[in-house]
Amino acid sequence: MLDDGVHKLVEARETEPMLRNGLRYMQTHTPKEWSDREAFKATASRASAEIVGHFRESKRRIVMIGSRRVRDGNTILTHCHSSAVTETLIEAHMQGKRFRVIQTETRPKYQGRITARELVEAGIDTTMIVDSAARHYMKEIDFVVVGSDAITSEGNVINKIGTSQVALAANEARVPFYVVSTLLKFDPVTIHGEYEAIEERETGEIWENPPEGLKIRNPAFDVTRRDYIHGIITEEGIISPHSILEAVHRHYPWILG
Amino acid sequence: MLDDGVHKLVEARETEPMLRNGLRYMQTHTPKEWSDREAFKATASRASAEIVGHFRESKRRIVMIGSRRVRDGNTILTHCHSSAVTETLIEAHMQGKRFRVIQTETRPKYQGRITARELVEAGIDTTMIVDSAARHYMKEIDFVVVGSDAITSEGNVINKIGTSQVALAANEARVPFYVVSTLLKFDPVTIHGEYEAIEERETGEIWENPPEGLKIRNPAFDVTRRDYIHGIITEEGIISPHSILEAVHRHYPWILG
Amino acid sequence: MLDDGVHKLVEARETEPMLRNGLRYMQTHTPKEWSDREAFKATASRASAEIVGHFRESKRRIVMIGSRRVRDGNTILTHCHSSAVTETLIEAHMQGKRFRVIQTETRPKYQGRITARELVEAGIDTTMIVDSAARHYMKEIDFVVVGSDAITSEGNVINKIGTSQVALAANEARVPFYVVSTLLKFDPVTIHGEYEAIEERETGEIWENPPEGLKIRNPAFDVTRRDYIHGIITEEGIISPHSILEAVHRHYPWILG
Amino acid sequence: MLDDGVHKLVEARETEPMLRNGLRYMQTHTPKEWSDREAFKATASRASAEIVGHFRESKRRIVMIGSRRVRDGNTILTHCHSSAVTETLIEAHMQGKRFRVIQTETRPKYQGRITARELVEAGIDTTMIVDSAARHYMKEIDFVVVGSDAITSEGNVINKIGTSQVALAANEARVPFYVVSTLLKFDPVTIHGEYEAIEERETGEIWENPPEGLKIRNPAFDVTRRDYIHGIITEEGIISPHSILEAVHRHYPWILG
Amino acid sequence: MLDDGVHKLVEARETEPMLRNGLRYMQTHTPKEWSDREAFKATASRASAEIVGHFRESKRRIVMIGSRRVRDGNTILTHCHSSAVTETLIEAHMQGKRFRVIQTETRPKYQGRITARELVEAGIDTTMIVDSAARHYMKEIDFVVVGSDAITSEGNVINKIGTSQVALAANEARVPFYVVSTLLKFDPVTIHGEYEAIEERETGEIWENPPEGLKIRNPAFDVTRRDYIHGIITEEGIISPHSILEAVHRHYPWILG
Amino acid sequence: MLDDGVHKLVEARETEPMLRNGLRYMQTHTPKEWSDREAFKATASRASAEIVGHFRESKRRIVMIGSRRVRDGNTILTHCHSSAVTETLIEAHMQGKRFRVIQTETRPKYQGRITARELVEAGIDTTMIVDSAARHYMKEIDFVVVGSDAITSEGNVINKIGTSQVALAANEARVPFYVVSTLLKFDPVTIHGEYEAIEERETGEIWENPPEGLKIRNPAFDVTRRDYIHGIITEEGIISPHSILEAVHRHYPWILG
DSSP states (O other): OHHHHHHHHHHHSSSOHHHHHHHHHHHHTSOSOOSOHHHHHHHHHHHHHHHHHHHHHHHHHHHHHHHHHOOTTOEEEEOSOOHHHHHHHHHHHHTTOOOEEEEEOOTTTTHHHHHHHHHHHTTOEEEEEOGGGHHHHGGGOSEEEEOOSEEOTTSOEEEETTHHHHHHHHHHTTOOEEEEOOGGGBOGGGGGTOOOOOOBOOGGGTOSSOOTTOEEOOBSEEEEOGGGOSEEEETTEEEOGGGHHHHHHHHOGGGGO | OHHHHHHHHHHHSSSOHHHHHHHHHHHHTSOSOOSOHHHHHHHHHHHHHHHHHHHHHHHHHHHHHHHHHOOTTOEEEEOSOOHHHHHHHHHHHHTTOOOEEEEEOOTTTTHHHHHHHHHHHTTOEEEEEOGGGHHHHGGGOSEEEEOOSEEOTTSOEEEETTHHHHHHHHHHTTOOEEEEOOGGGBOGGGGGTOOOOOOBOOGGGTOSSOOTTOEEOOBSEEEEOGGGOSEEEETTEEEOGGGHHHHHHHHOHHHHO | OHHHHHHHHHHHSSSOHHHHHHHHHHHHTSOSOOSOHHHHHHHHHHHHHHHHHHHHHHHHHHHHHHHHHOOTTOEEEEOSOOHHHHHHHHHHHHTTOOOEEEEEOOTTTTHHHHHHHHHHHTTOEEEEEOGGGHHHHGGGOSEEEEOOSEEOTTSOEEEETTHHHHHHHHHHTTOOEEEEOOGGGBOGGGGGTOOOOOOBOOGGGTOSSOOTTOEEOOBSEEEEOGGGOSEEEETTEEEOGGGHHHHHHHHOHHHHO | OHHHHHHHHHHHSSSOHHHHHHHHHHHHTSOSOOSOHHHHHHHHHHHHHHHHHHHHHHHHHHHHHHHHHOOTTOEEEEOSOOHHHHHHHHHHHHTTOOOEEEEEOOTTTTHHHHHHHHHHHTTOEEEEEOGGGHHHHGGGOSEEEEOOSEEOTTSOEEEETTHHHHHHHHHHTTOOEEEEOOGGGBOGGGGGTOOOOOOBOOGGGTOSSOOTTOEEOOBSEEEEOGGGOSEEEETTEEEOGGGHHHHHHHHOHHHHO | OHHHHHHHHHHHSSSOHHHHHHHHHHHHTSOSOOSOHHHHHHHHHHHHHHHHHHHHHHHHHHHHHHHHHOOTTOEEEEOSOOHHHHHHHHHHHHTTOOOEEEEEOOTTTTHHHHHHHHHHHTTOEEEEEOGGGHHHHGGGOSEEEEOOSEEOTTSOEEEETTHHHHHHHHHHTTOOEEEEOOGGGBOGGGGGTOOOOOOBOOGGGTOSSOOTTOEEOOBSEEEEOGGGOSEEEETTEEEOGGGHHHHHHHHOHHHHO | OHHHHHHHHHHHSSSOHHHHHHHHHHHHTSOSOOSOHHHHHHHHHHHHHHHHHHHHHHHHHHHHHHHHHOOTTOEEEEOSOOHHHHHHHHHHHHTTOOOEEEEEOOTTTTHHHHHHHHHHHTTOEEEEEOGGGHHHHGGGOSEEEEOOSEEOTTSOEEEETTHHHHHHHHHHTTOOEEEEOOGGGBOGGGGGTOOOOOOBOOGGGTOSSOOTTOEEOOBSEEEEOGGGOSEEEETTEEEOGGGHHHHHHHHOHHHHO
16 A cells, blocks of 8 residues: 555656655555554654654755865855755855855756855855856866756766756866765666656746747756766765765665665 | 047957958958048948958858758757858758757847747757757767857857857767858957957846846857867868868958958 | 686686686585585585576576666667677567667677677667777767676776777767676686786687788787776676676675685 | 769769869869860870879878888887888888887778788788777887878868777877878868768678678778877878868869869 | 874874874774773773784785786886885885886975885886976886875875876876775775865975075875776775775774774 | 088987078078178078077067967966066066966976076066976966977977976866967978987986986977967967968978978
8 A cells, every 4th residue: 555655656756766765765664564554654654754854864964064175265166956055055154164156047947046046145155157158167166066866876966957068067177076965866776777767847948939840858857977976975975976886785775675 | 530430340349250350351452541532432332242242152152061061860959049050951951851950049048049940930840958958969969060250260169158068068979060150250369369358248138137146147158169179161161170270361361461 | 626626627718707706606615624525516516506596697687687778769789799788688679679789790700690690580670890880880879788708806897809999989979888797707816916817819710821920919808997888787786887896795795705 | 075974983983082083183184175086185194194193203202201200119000901001111111110010900801911911021020900909909009000091171081991990099098190191082072061971882791691681781981080190191291180171272272173 | 181192193294094094093992981091001002003003914915916917028107105116016026027117206305216216226127207207208108006195085096296197197198097005094084075185395395595486385295086096906905996985994994983 | 511511500409490490591591502602601691680580570479479368367387498488478467467377397407497587587476386286286277388399290399398298287177278489490300200309318417316227217308299289379370289380381481391
């Protein structure tokens, strides 16, 4: 019964391994058989609270670790909106560090505006650019930091469309590129050979009234290859993306079943 | 007198070497001294017609040459709007070739929509994507083709913001990257050490009502380095970007005067 | 006594860590001392059966995992002959996926012909090319997949001569390059500083009646560096080549004994 | 009348710009109109002798220039058979230089064997390898030298299949890669946008009795991009491939007519 | 009390994680509370002896493993002075291998002269060059080997200034680059987000009497990124730099405590 | 008679094409035969004055052109000492631009100290580093500028040992690398296949009293490949290194005579 419910939930949204991992935790920490409905609910509820706790604790650690990478005088580029990224930057700012952030607008949904609002409200010197201008400003950048939607068993990171382009431009200019992400975003199906499906969103986000006959493609995410990632800032610390599988084995073995 | 007028015109818009080259042509083909105002006007008018004629003829040739690069079954990526590019693609289509175009929307002004309309009206199979998705689709692409605002003496191309990012992604994936451009876009001041100034446009194009305190940068162009350009399709033919100076010497020596 | 026999067997063929690992398994799972010859034989025989079982089971898993990477419409390049590769492709085909394979002939022994026969018989759309043409066709390729003779502690793969050239061309064109290999092919001597010796085969394979005075070199294998390998498809799943040592620690710790 | 004959000749064999350039020379140096058949034949015959003379003279110069690049103790890799290459190497040997040559066999037609015979007969220390082993031996190589079938207006070189793979491996290892070629191999149609068609040869060269259903592709040539070519050794001297168009303008302007 | 002493010691010299790790070992292996001063001293002394023993044993293993990588006829480049490197080379020499070493002088302190003396005294064929000439000689080199001052959690190596430049030149020419280093040089603070501070030494080392107004910068170390490192030769064996964290987990878990 | 004298002069110092070009100018502008010794001397003297004049004029132009590339706020790296470089920087400084220079010391002869003195005396903010630290500081650099001893027909630049290492590090970090050089430094023998010999200087420059048995190599120059050079600042303007041959054809055809 739980399995059925879980299955539906999981299928509803693609590219969200953290949700799936949460459900997997509940499954593996809840007895398969039960007689007492109430007892079951209590157990499930406890497991649910535990995994949410793990997530919160991991985020708190990540934010502290990430904030140490920021130095006075840095210029930092970020793309899209990630609460882990904005909390990391705000934490660094509250530690008294003074730095600039360059923020892409992140078409088509303009999530960069959310990031910009949060940073400006926190008093951080923030500059917005169009997504296309990331390479143009790369030489002013000390490091790039982005969030993550999923991490594959090969060490690649799936994140908002355009992330891989920013990573490529950072790599071209020898600018370090960091991902902040809990290990709970590791996607265990990738180890078994599945590709991570890239969600396609509705085309009206790009152009509401396009000319008839025009096709529009609106992928939500792209894949950033591990070779362009200097480090993933996780609850274990800052690790090479090639080590992601080992870190998951160490911290959340139940993800790997 | 002409010199004064020319000077003002030229200063008005940056990154437009073709306009400046046109004026230079008029200057070098109009007598410095004159008594008869009417005679002067006639001479200037003739020079003006000549340079416009050179431009039209060069474009016609470029379109024919470029159209030969298109092959049945190709998928071609373009960025922003360039009449030389759309005419080239439409010419290829009218020759009976069947191919797909992937078109970026080109923030902040959405010039990609103009391109898309022109191509769709011509019956070409066209797909629009956000600028950030160029790398995501690069592996489907047979070649990239863009226009040019200016070409420097070192062989670099200045074009709409984002062009260099597309070129970088094409280079990463070994996809040929072509620029269609008349040699009249060669910028002679670059040979004398000047940087080509990159025009900054008004920030409202990016965000009309940004939160207070947010900075916005809106550069109109970026620089694509010659190493990422397979060929420039000019009135001389398809040449290496490293040969641009020689081609200008051959065709329009008065530019280098 | 077992040690002596093992030693001879192992020396007979270079670059075959799987055989050496099999023998090491037998050694570590058979008592060093024994009184009863029959009991010893039974134990050795059981260990031998176990390791063969491990290998078969790992291969079955690898084939299933690898087959999930294949998608409808893919064009896949392979080099030489590897039963793990052909079984993976045939499994994908039997799952109803329709794809093309491009196969090198693999001089000097033409093992590519064996692969081609197996694939054609299975009904897979297969095209043969000379080894030299791999780069020429690389842009049509969705991914490359090859087998492995040995994997070193640094994460490099030793496989049929020419493999590293294919990997280089794939890397140049941003085409994913996969190796299918059981972890039992990990070569533990490399961790202790030994180079993996590259077997040289007889020159008549290349030219039976060469002109007098001509030298011929016929190395059987070459080394593909880990940076060109997107993933190794193992019994653990698809992993980064940098993780090979950890996966061996997890699955076959006696190899590292 | 001459035009018709020329046309047929030219169409007969693809990728042979030198032949086409020879005919073009004859056309441009023979009157379009004539009354006296004998006079015409004499003129055409003279033009034919002239262009053959140009070719021989250019080759003689190329061989002398190329031979100066060879140094005592060098190890030089070559691919396929090119009389310009073998004559260059033999010239260097006759000058008393002592060096090694590594020669690929060059499937499917084994033209490497012709090269090997010529070099061994000349007393040069020569080693044959399969095409796939070029990268394996690259670190022993001081420079690579190959011939050319055609040079495009962008500076790319079209030569025997596999050349681009050797160039890629040389580039990876920072080994200089030279092409010896008369400027008469410049292909003027490429400047006007045409792709150089790659001839496909008969499949029996690869496998005489392939299994039914197997496809075979046998392209004769591939394209080596200018970025992998250190210099082209021409009758003008050793030049950058980017300068090819200028050198042709200087030496054979009638090619660009 | 111990904690205080340790703290002062550790702060005294930057970039010396091995010292800090040694002290950490003493801390974790000594009771926090004690009554008997003598008992405490004995315990601390024992812990100290243990960690020194670990270090000596690990170095002995590293030297043996590293020496196996050296082959007859090799030319090996090294930079600065590292006793692990010189002992490895001398061990290889004593095994009867004959090879050449090219040694940089290593400004500003000329530590390369120490290395050169040790190697020459051991009878090894040694050539000294200025630091700037490393790239010039790179094509003669079979592999580079250097020591390490610290290894970060991302797999980067901190070593004498100039090391990263040698690694870059090795990478450009496809020359393997090895680091010999005990895992005890892993720097655990890097995993928690700290940058490893680069010590700046006094400017008189560079120029004793500089002209007034001239600034001088004298960083003692630089960072070599993991992508340029083929392997780290450790007490575990030769491993990928990406695996460093795992190897530390396996051998010295108390470092990560 | 002149020819003999010239020959001796030219042979005396290697890698100095400008001297050789100067003598070549004198030869080609002085009659081969003469009766009147005085008349000859006058002619030779005039030719000598002319070529010196060409050189001075070209340098003046180069300095003006180069100075325009400097912008307020730039940080510029230079290596060794080149009067063209220091005059360019001082000219920019006198134009009121405020910028920093980072200067390598340039072992073994410390020519960087000459540069540092000149710049500090001119009031320019100058920082000295050891040669090995160039990569460490590269990310602060806006562009690199160096002089040249010779330019080859392929577009490569021969300059003080270490230049190619700086260029490599600049290229890795996408930092523009400029060479300031008169076209008179073009080396015409390279077009005919000769390698430019690299002068070896005496070993005492590196170590006065080395241990017995130690070899020392002291090459004065190295070769920077054209692909790492953004532009050569010449009397014609800033050109691609690939265009060097054309610019020499245009300005000093007698060099190629």
